[in-house]
Amino acid sequence: xxxxxxxxxxxxxxxxxxxxxAAAALFAAQGFAGVSLDDLGAAVGVSGPAIYRHFSxxxxxxxxxxxxxxxxxxxxxxxxxxxxxxxxxDDGGTSLRALVAFHVDFALSKPDVIRVQDRDFTSLSPExxxxxxxxxxxxxxxxxxxxxxLQPEASRAELRxxxxxxxxxxxxxxxxxxxxxxxxxxxxxxPARKLLESMALAALTAPSATPSS
Amino acid sequence: xxxxxxxxxxxxxxxxxxxxxAAAALFAAQGFAGVSLDDLGAAVGVSGPAIYRHFSxxxxxxxxxxxxxxxxxxxxxxxxxxxxxxxxxDDGGTSLRALVAFHVDFALSKPDVIRVQDRDFTSLSPExxxxxxxxxxxxxxxxxxxxxxLQPEASRAELRxxxxxxxxxxxxxxxxxxxxxxxxxxxxxxPARKLLESMALAALTAPSATPSS
DNA sequence: CTGATCAGTTAGTGACGATTAACTGAAAAC
DNA sequence: GTTTTCAGTTAATCGTCACTAACTGATCAG
Numbered sequence: 001x002x003x004x005x006x007x008x009x010x011x012x013x014x015x016x017x018x019x020x021x022a023a024a025a026l027f028a029a030q031g032f033a034g035v036s037l038d039d040l041g042a043a044v045g046v047s048g049p050a051i052y053r054h055f056s057x058x059x060x061x062x063x064x065x066x067x068x069x070x071x072x073x074x075x076x077x078x079x080x081x082x083x084x085x086x087x088x089x090d091d092g093g094t095s096l097r098a099l100v101a102f103h104v105d106f107a108l109s110k111p112d113v114i115r116v117q118d119r120d121f122t123s124l125s126p127e128x129x130x131x132x133x134x135x136x137x138x139x140x141x142x143x144x145x146x147x148x149x150l151q152p153e154a155s156r157a158e159l160r161x162x163x164x165x166x167x168x169x170x171x172x173x174x175x176x177x178x179x180x181x182x183x184x185x186x187x188x189x190x191p192a193r194k195l196l197e198s199m200a201l202a203a204l205t206a207p208s209a210t211p212s213s
Numbered sequence: 214x215x216x217x218x219x220x221x222x223x224x225x226x227x228x229x230x231x232x233x234x235a236a237a238a239l240f241a242a243q244g245f246a247g248v249s250l251d252d253l254g255a256a257v258g259v260s261g262p263a264i265y266r267h268f269s270x271x272x273x274x275x276x277x278x279x280x281x282x283x284x285x286x287x288x289x290x291x292x293x294x295x296x297x298x299x300x301x302x303d304d305g306g307t308s309l310r311a312l313v314a315f316h317v318d319f320a321l322s323k324p325d326v327i328r329v330q331d332r333d334f335t336s337l338s339p340e341x342x343x344x345x346x347x348x349x350x351x352x353x354x355x356x357x358x359x360x361x362x363l364q365p366e367a368s369r370a371e372l373r374x375x376x377x378x379x380x381x382x383x384x385x386x387x388x389x390x391x392x393x394x395x396x397x398x399x400x401x402x403x404p405a406r407k408l409l410e411s412m413a414l415a416a417l418t419a420p421s422a423t424p425s426s
Numbered sequence: 427c428t429g430a431t432c433a434g435t436t437a438g439t440g441a442c443g444a445t446t447a448a449c450t451g452a453a454a455a456c
Numbered sequence: 457g458t459t460t461t462c463a464g465t466t467a468a469t470c471g472t473c474a475c476t477a478a479c480t481g482a483t484c485a486g
Contacts, residue, residue, distance in 0.1 A: 012463080030335065033246035036443055049445075050464050058444070118388070119332050122243060158408065161400045164389040165382045165412055172381025175331070176374050187374045195371065195421060199378055202419030203412040225433080249473060262475070263434050271474065 016054045018044045020068070023061050028112035028174075032062055032120040062120060063128035069113045070135035076102055077142045092149025099146055100200045103170050104193055111174035118171065140164065147204065154208065166200050229267045231257045233281070236274050241325035241387075245275055245333040275333060276341035282326045283348035289315055290355045305362025312359055313413045316383050317406055324387035331384065353377065360417065367421065379413045 022043035026035045037058055041047045055061045080102040081095045107114050117132075124132065143163040144156060151159070177192050187195070235256035239248045250271055254260045268274045293315040294308045320327050330345075337345065356376040357369060364372070390405050400408070 015463085031244065031246065031333075033244065034335075037445085038443080046464065048465085052445080053463050120244075122247075155400075157398055157400045158404075160398075161389050161405060161408065162412065165385050165409060168385025168388075169378045169382040169416060172378050172384075175381075176377040185370055185373075187370045191371075192374060195374065196378065198419045198421065199375065199416040202415040203382060206411045206415035208408060208411065228433085250475085251473085259434065261435085265475080266433050 012054070015044065015046075019051065019054055019061065020065055023065055024110075024112040024116060027062070027065070027120060028115040032058075032116070032123040059123070059125050059128075062116075063124055063131075065113065066117055066121070066124060066132050067128060067135070069110070069117055070132045070139070073103075073106065074135050074139045074142070076106065077139050081142050081146050092146050095146040096143075096150065096204060097197075097201065099143055100166075100170075100197050100204075103167070104173075104196045104200065107170045107173045108177065108189055108193060111177075114171050115174050150205070158208065162204055166203050169200055169203060170196055225267070228257065228259075232264065232267055232274065233278055236278055237323075237325040237329060240275070240278070240333060241328040245271075245329070245336040272336070272338050272341075275329075276337055276344075278326065279330055279334070279337060279345050280341060280348070282323070282330055283345045283352070286316075286319065287348050287352045287355070289319065290352050294355050294359050305359050308359040309356075309363065309417060310410075310414065312356055313379075313383075313410050313417075316380070317386075317409045317413065320383045320386045321390065321402055321406060324390075327384050328387050363418065371421065375417055379416055382413055382416060383409055 019040065023035075023040055026040060026043060037051055038048045040058075040061070041050055051058075051061070055064065077099060080098040083095070083098050121129065121132065140160055140163050143166075144159045147154070147159045147162065148156075173192070173196065177186055177189055232253065236248075236253055239253060239256060250264055251261045253271075253274070254263055264271075264274070268277065290312060293311040296308070296311050334342065334345065353373055353376050356379075357372045360367070360372045360375065361369075386405070386409065390399060390402055
């Protein structure tokens with residue numbers, strides 16, 4: 001189908017991606033420190049130091065993983081926020097709904113990476129920490145700009161807090177939604193999506209001061 | 214002041230508590246695996262294996278810490294939910310407001326422990342995992358019962374998801390609220406409390422199906 | 427007083443795990 | 457066809473811990 005016309009040494013790209021996928025699953029399950037390079041290698045059928053053919057070290061695997069997600073979130077979020085059909089002049093509500101839908105979808109489809117991102121951030125190299133932090137701040141800013149069109153009077157700090165809190169709400173999903181089929185007592189993914197979107201929008205537009213006592 | 218009349222070997226209780234406090238701070242900052250027993254000992258002024266006088270091992274420190282919080286949350290939450298002045302027959306709204314206030318307060322005053330609880334849960338011994346899980350389920354149930362009085366038609370699974378999502382919202386606080394004085398660009402703790410309560414209540418009472426659109 | 431108890435201390439010990447070294451075999455280059 | 461190149465392999469190396477052993481000094485009981 002979409003062969004990128006690269007030589008057969010694109011098997012390397014496949015291997016690399018397999019390693020990143022396995023890393024996401026293993027790190028999510030056992031934490032960065034709880035996974036050995038032998039474990040990671042075994043998960044993709046090679047064993048041990050073969051990983052050094054693809055990454056400069058264990059930390060670099062984590063770095064590639066998390067910088068990757070952060071970029072995905074930023075570009076996806078920017079696209080979603082810009083999707084307002086009426087151009088830049090809408091009231092922000094459309095952008096916000098698109099952002100919420102995008103983020104819920106992301107969290108439901110890639111729970112592992114979400115988990116690793118706010119669990120093992122501190123295991124990144126300082127450089128990667130900066131890169132991820134910068135991307136995350138930019139992503140938050142996309143949300144803040146959408147929120148500002150709805151609540152121009154609110155401080156940026158408040159809107160940032162709102163965005164972060166809603167990320168927490170949505171990202172809590174991995175803990176609560178049944179990961180595979182045959183779940184017990186958990187809400188299946190499809191209805192969960194709608195419920196989470198409704199909760200997120202309610203939280204984003206909740207009054208700043210509690211109205212009635 | 215309140216000397217419990219125990220012999221001077223209550224210095225041991227003090228040391229033990231100091232170890233738990235230090236463990237909360239260190240584990241929150243660097244993760245369970247990222248903290249050595251030497252680190253932990255040094256943080257309270259003793260060094261290394263002295264910890265074995267107080268705990269049977271590193272894992273036991275984590276266990277005591279997390280089982281402790283889980284109990285605190287359950288008893289505190291039960292008390293808050295029962296505080297409805299009109300007895301058991303109120304509409305649930307009062308209980309819910311009390312629960313939200315309690316949880317927000319807890320998350321703002323002990324962010325470290327919150328962080329450790331959903332980050333290093335898997336480093337617990339299987340027995341402690343069970344203990345913590347059981348306590349957490351009971352705590353969720355307190356919320357679910359309060360919610361049921363407001364939304365009797367909703368399934369328990371949905372209410373559980375709502376409760377979990379709101380925990381995520383509130384617990385995201387540690388990442389966003391300035392930990393100490395002299396914060397930069399972050400919302401100070403007092404206004405943050407009110408805002409988080411408002412957002413949490415809005416999310417808890419958001420409609421199940423997105424209304425307009 | 428005197429002996430037990432017990433919080434601490436300083437040296438091991440034993441695993442485990444990241445990284446490196448030295449090699450191998452097959453595909454790609456020429 | 458020969459020679460690089462390079463993904464992989466197995467066998468060290470080297471640090472870092474959790475945990476144990478052996479010992480010490482103070483407090484507490486009698």
